[in-house]
Amino acid sequence: MNCFRSEKVKSNPASDTEGKVLLVGNPNVGKSAIFTRLTGVHALSSNYPGTTIGFLEGRLDLGERVYRLIDVPGAYTLDPTNEAEEVASRIIDEGAECAIVVLDATALERNLYLAFQVLERGLPVVVALNMVDETRHKGIEIDIEKLEKMLGVPVVPTVAVTGQGIKTIVDRIPEAETGKFPIQTREKRWTEIGNIIESVQTVTHRHHSLRDKLEDLTVNPFWGGVTGILALILSFYIIRQLGEGLISYILDPLFNALWVPVLKTLSGILVNVPILHQLIIGSLFEGAIDLEQSFGLLSTGLYVPIVMVLPYIVSFYAVLSLLEDTGYLPRLAIIFDSYMHRLGLHGFTIVPALLGLGCNVPGILATRVLESSRERFIAATLISIAVPCAGLQAMIIGIVGDFGWSYIAIVYATLFISWFVIGRILHLSLKGYSPELIIEIPSYRMPSLKAWSLKLWFRTRGFLIEAIPLVLAGILIVNIAYSTGIIHYVALALKPIFHTLLGLPTEAAGPIILGLLRKDVAMGMLVSIDMTPAQLVVATVTLAMTFPCIATFIVLWKELGAKKLAGSLSIMIISALVAGTLLRLIMGFQI
């Protein structure tokens, strides 16, 4: 979820007096994996460019000295072509005691370009020649000693995923050398790199492996599209089955067996203190606790995040992490490119959009890899409007699903159409043009079970730490808003919008406004309002499309700035009202 873990993660912050060591390299060469190995701090890594968009910092303990190790965002060049490269270039210009330049051994020539730029800036460098285990399959042979001599700095072969060579990097940091290369032009740099490659690297021709065939197939004009659609359908099917399975067979029975008896006892004790009973247990329905509707802190407040939402978080990230680590994700960029171009975006926007299906916050942060501010604005706005996060989706499936699958389908279809229509309008009305896709597609890699489970655990833990307090705060505010009657006045004031325009009961205004806090809680509040299935669909769509939740709001503010945020928010509100009203008219209900 990473809701508030955006810009900078500091673990055991070391004081400024300690030296800085930078971890620099092209995107997707395994910097984050090396970072994790060196510091023990978990950095999210995947098999596609741009997983680290901010920068991470950790401690590197060398015995006599402790350094601050900074995981610099991936860059192909220090003449920035996007925001991540700007950040990288700035950090490197600030200088450091030493830079560990991570090179992908399977693409040495291109990787050396950045290494040269770092050397030219006079930083002492140790080179980590990563993924050396992959070179053999590719028929590449590198003379490491010669490379070391020609570059004039230590070169350490590493395999970050297994930890091979990591200790040697640490041992050789004291040997770091400044390069002997003056600042030079691009052409001269390439010539020099060409010379090095010629004398250190031999490539033997080999037959196409199964992996090569698979790599070609998944971007084939016909089979690429087919596998893309199949992969997405299969992913969502697994997410849904796994999520439902976890709920019905594990979490719901456990909650009922272990926690409900405690709640009942508590309810008996608190029955004479109505205020506390209301706050902690919530309202009783026919004398019993209703886990979805009671809205007490310890009843619904725990049931919603732990039983209704958590299973979908786990199942979503289980599948997403697999797509990330195999390297499939960026191939979707190729498949969706021409579609996204109609919205002023390019294909890589599919990656932030899919991340947004887990939580909008990392999704919006991931839009930083897009080249222009126009693209970032369109993508961030569209994600906030039309990409429901896993929490909201879990509640939609749990609540709207009670009336049948067709209603869920209407909600999703409306969001999908809105994504396209709003994107199209923004593309046609905003000044500027849409940049073209230029991306490196990573080789497929067999995901490591350990890395996958660690990543799943960190994402799940992130959700538990960040979401549960917000859910509880939401429930507290709901109780205060209802018991003081504030919500009644707000609803009354908004009656023209909710009642006349959207055809919803006046009380529906409450949950939709409280969606500002967390949308899954808001969705939970819709249950207790007496509505027809059609009205529930309109309320759900309005809730999903209008204001972002507080965490998304903060990150939008940081990414877009106040002025564009205001624009984005107006687009969200107008879109939600238009879509809600149209849906009401189409579904033809009256109040």
Added chain:
Amino acid sequence: MAMPITLHMLKNGDEGIIEAIPSGECARRLYALGLREGKKIRKVSGMPFHGPVTIILEGRQIAIGNRIARRIMVTPLSKV
């Protein structure tokens, strides 16, 4: 020697030598990925509906937007 054609025109599966890269912002991004004049590439595919072109450069796939692929010139290598 064959005449240079656009990357967009190169047949899927064919190899070619990059002759010219369009100038401008996108050139910097192409250079950053190691694509430059004189490099040998193989075209993997071009997606329908003006979709991107995927090439292999130094054993690595790179996807390039359609409008740029129409401005990159390559000399096709005749097959042996």
